[in-house]
Amino acid sequence: GNSVTQMEGPVTLSEEAFLTINCTYTATGYPSLFWYVQYPGEGLQLLLKATKADDKGSNKGFEATYRKETTSFHLEKGSVQVSDSAVYFCALHASDGNNRLAFGKGNQVVVIP
Amino acid sequence: GAGVSQSPRYKVAKRGQDVALRCDPISGHVSLFWYQQALGQGPEFLTYFQNEAQLDKSGLPSDRFFAERPEGSVSTLKIQRTQQEDSAVYLCASSLYSGGAVYTQYFGPGTRLTVL
Numbered sequence: 535g536n537s538v539t540q541m542e543g544p545v546t547l548s549e550e551a552f553l554t555i556n557c558t559y560t561a562t563g564y565p566s567l568f569w570y571v572q573y574p575g576e577g578l579q580l581l582l583k584a585t586k587a588d589d590k591g592s593n594k595g596f597e598a599t600y601r602k603e604t605t606s607f608h609l610e611k612g613s614v615q616v617s618d619s620a621v622y623f624c625a626l627h628a629s630d631g632n633n634r635l636a637f638g639k640g641n642q643v644v645v646i647p
Numbered sequence: 648g649a650g651v652s653q654s655p656r657y658k659v660a661k662r663g664q665d666v667a668l669r670c671d672p673i674s675g676h677v678s679l680f681w682y683q684q685a686l687g688q689g690p691e692f693l694t695y696f697q698n699e700a701q702l703d704k705s706g707l708p709s710d711r712f713f714a715e716r717p718e719g720s721v722s723t724l725k726i727q728r729t730q731q732e733d734s735a736v737y738l739c740a741s742s743l744y745s746g747g748a749v750y751t752q753y754f755g756p757g758t759r760l761t762v763l
Contacts (some may be wrong), residue, residue, distance in 0.1 A: 538689075566749040577651075578690070578738065578754040585749055623689050627749050633678065633703065635740075635752060637689030 536561045536628045540638035548646050549616055555609040555641050557598075557624035565626040567591075567600050567607040568635070572621045581609075581622070619645045649673070651755035653739050659761045660729045668724045668758045672741030679722050680752060681714055682738040690738050696722060697744070729762045736760070 541556040559565065569581040569591070582591030587602035596611045607624060624638040652671045660666050672679050678697055682690035683706075692706040698719035707714070711729075716722040726733055736759050740752040 570754075577756040578740075580751050580753075583751070625689075633695050634680065634692035634706070635682075635690070636692070639687070639689050 536565065536626060536630075536632070536636045538624050538626055538636055538638035540624050540641055544642035544644060546644045546646065547614060550613045551645075553609070553611045553614045553618070553643065555622055555624075555643070557607045557609065557638060559605050559607065559624075559626050561605075561626055561628050561636075563629035564602075565628050567598070568625040568627070569596070569598055569607070569609050570623045570625060570637075572623065572640075574620070578623065614643075614645045616645045616647055619643060651739055651741055651753055653737075653755040653758050655758060656756060657759050657761075659763065661763055662730060663728050665725065665727045666729055666760065668726075668737050668760070670722045670724070670739030670741075670755060672720065672722070672739070673753055675743075676741035676753075677719075677744040678742045678750070678752075679716060680740040680742075681722070681724050682740065683708075684736040684738055684757070686735070693724070693737075726760075729760075731762050734760055734762045 537560045566585040568583045570578045571581045582593040584591040584600035590599045598609045621640045623640045625635045654669045681693040684690040694714045695703040696716045711727045713725045736757040738757045739755045742750040742752045
């Protein structure tokens, strides 16, 4: 079936540090890939997306590249801010006609001033 | 414009009670989804509507869970005879029609259900 795997555990880092959150997926065909973010007390918001291989999604300084050869969609940001503290979810939308999103478990990111 | 809204935001139920959770999607959005998010986990798909038609209910965990969208707009997720394992955040999302194309799903703030 379709599934998403995110790296284990929370991520704690200092302001202006480089952030990477790993995401790999299993899917048939050519899924679309997403990163959603959940700020404290708020709902899930779309951060960025990529719909085909080698596409790069970007928003608010975050980037992720759809790598079909490694089935990955890692999230990166060059210089994090305290306001980036949130939970980040990787998700896929399969191309098999199934309209659901399949989510990873999420990663809590804490940015310390 | 207005986003997806859900009510109530918080619900406490005694085991065995029935609950009803409401979702108001973004106006004009044809597709509506319900997800269940357990503590510390990612959302898990429950069911999907296209207008008033429930096209996929394969994620509903038991026959105690029932969803409807009678007029193709507001949706209600009903849980009968609640159990402690039903405690979770229930998320509603809506999107433009997604037949053959991928449209962004916009999420509501969720309803946190606690079953005592």
